[in-house]
Amino acid sequence: MKKATSILLLLALVATLACALVACNPADEEWYVEEGAEVINVYLRDFEEWSNNYTIDAIRRFNSNLTDGIQVEYTLLLADQYENKVQSDREAGKAPDVYLISYGNLLTAINYNYILPLENVLSQKMIDDISESAKNYVYLKEHLYAAPFCFEPSIMLFYSKKAFAAAGVTSAPETYAEMLDACAKIKPTLSKAQYVVGTPKGLPMGWANIGQFYNAAGGNLPLSDDWSESLVMQNKEGYKSFLNYYTSLYTKGYTPLQDCAGGYNEIIREVCEGRAAMTFAGSYAVSTIYDEYPECVDDIEVAVVPTMDGTSNVATTTNGGWSYVLDAATAKRTGADGRTHAELAAKFLEFLLTDSEVAPEYFEKANYCKSAGYNSVIVATGKEGESNKYYAEIARAASNAIATPLYNYDITTECSKMIEEMVINGKSADQVITTFDNMVKQIIRQSGLAGNNPAYRGN
Template identity: 25%
Template sequence: MKKWISILAAAMLVSALSACGGNSGEKAASSPANGSGAANSPTSGSEGTQASGDPVEIVFQSWITPNLTAEYYDGLIARFETENPGIKVKRIQPPANEGSPDNYLKTLLASGDFPDVVTNATIQMFVDADALLEIPIDEEIQKINNYEAEMIDGKLYNLSAIRQPQSLVFYNKKLFEQAGITETPKTWAEMEAAAEKLAANGITPLLTAGDWTSGFTFSVLTSSEIYNHNRAWYADRYDEKVKFTDANWMEAAEYYANLVRKGYFNKGALSIDYTAVEQEFLKGNGAMYPMGSWFSAAEAGAEKDFEVGVFATPTKDGTQYLLGGENAGGYAVSKNSKHPNEALKFAKFMMLDPEAHKGYLQADALFSNLKEPLKWEMSPLQAEIYNLLLNNPPMVGHLNNKVGRVPVAGIQDQYNKVAQNILLGDSDLTQLMASLDDYWDKNKQ
């Protein structure tokens, strides 16, 4: 990690000395949107026009999903530009199948083309690279619940106001009935028993995929047991108090591997991606689908002949505990933007404008974390998720989200490798879990 930051710093210095800038992406840039040299800070004064009187242009890195489509972002951008005629927004996006925008943004940062506004990035990573602007704590920010928890060294870099439960298992009620399952599983033993009944009836018990979905599935099916008992686990891992090879993690990994060994996951899982596995579940080709709350948005609009239910991922003793994100996955502004005021204005619009905020919640099945939360019309499934959220203790993160502290950068990719190797039949769990410790130790700062 330190080596990567040094490389980035050198690249940014070269960019500054040569006074070159500009942004690249799927949509070609017509003019530079961020520059080089000294960092800018939002200040009071005129916004929205350059000295020439022409509108300023900012570059926005969007994050495209089946719910948050290009059309979704373009519609919001059009409204922002109409309301702010002195600002133009050029949207770019990472390549498909990335688990997060991080690798794409690292490349842009190294080349001097870092966007003015980014979303869904690992914030700590780009704070470490000195790439992000500190967001002033004003009256708008103070409308957000618990925004202080996202601060890094007392400074806010990420603008978000959402809650997103992730350790959920969606299930096909029709297939459960066919298999004679009358209650959703709460313990690991009950999960295995349900999977056994489903398989005995010729039904694929569990669905996953081979991209980032594999690591996500592994994490949500195991981490609730670990982090329920230690809600600062990542902080303790930095302090060498815990390891992935500890007995509790090894037991959780064994539980997951046993589901794989018994053939309870879909065949050929590694050959399909997130979009495809979502459709497999909606087509009725599997009984259980571990996924975050955003899936319920796709479910609400899908045509199918069965009802979908949801339950929290089981734990060893049946204690229900949700993992997820609070005020994560939001918007950040480049420290080197030529137009920091305009960039911050756009970021605030995307998250805090009442219409945009409500639309975002509904599009991706999220829950408002404003002190005066905005309500939206939930589907029956989304109402079930909301009740789970209300009836559980405050969530902590998992995978690449904060558990006491944010994990080392890139840990999500290592989770993916572990999960994919288990799906491929690798039985050496000690070595696989040790690879998470090795990655951590090599990349921690």
């Protein structure tokens, strides 16, 4: 087979199909092309720039093997267009071989037979390497459906010590009341171009706040463990307390209604660049601070988000994150040598996620604000993360975190709607909680959720 390599000299994001971004490769980096090799298509979701660059470089390194008969090609998609693009291509019979899916969306993909079980595709070595905690996320309905990529607390509180000091705020707020008091002190010290606290908007308003709703409800999700009944009204007072506090951030002018540039993924820049005194952000914000704003490391601190009574021994966040899956059609797509795309894609996933040189690099670049799903990678990163100033507080939040719920995302969307209805339409907490309870009951009934939680093991 004839082999060739080519050099791509331009770094660019090229729009395709009105929503896809194809990321070219860093200038002067050798991009390897094995002529005649079977092409495996991968859809990547846009994350932080360092994360995108890491994955693209890992693909380049995988393609440097010019004798394996595999050529990986990728498409980088904007975060707010990713799901629709995957769905539309699947319906058109053009789904990628490999794509990313959040842990909370796995069950839906499984129920619709969108993705392929992996236990007969991945090597036994890779399967055995999956950590016990990660198995709880990717083994569903007695099958392994995803290769874990990373785990991360979805919400923390990042704040500027200088902004706090200028307002006489001496420590991170631990309760709702302390948070509102700190905001009241900070607001008069800011210019008109600044604001007090950044909050997740749009879709992230739902998933980023799951842990806060859970905490407010005394460690309960909106429905019972077996998904048979709504628990909303049983936890009404907790929801009411959280909603009144959280919507006050909007109604008192502490947080803007509009989203920042880059959305929740990039919200930490608002503090780094002096536009906000503090912000809620995922733990991954640590990497942006270290890599792009090293001058801010001494000033910016992190804390577990405030709770009703200041205790944080109940989860305040989900351990969100992402996994790689294979489209169900990969078992039927076959290359010239008779190997299926599932077999070929599995070799790429093993390289990306468990290679002893490639995989640990991701968590190093993440400045250890995320955790791996493989024992070998966990060992490889060792104790290095403990030297990171943010590590201990993020680890504290992660140790109490819950998994992203597997039930219909509609329920999470209804959570965020409670906030929106109070802020935009002036409804009371009592009104939105009653509506939420009715919607949870309706979703349970219409979606046939009762008794169908795959993680439920009974009392």
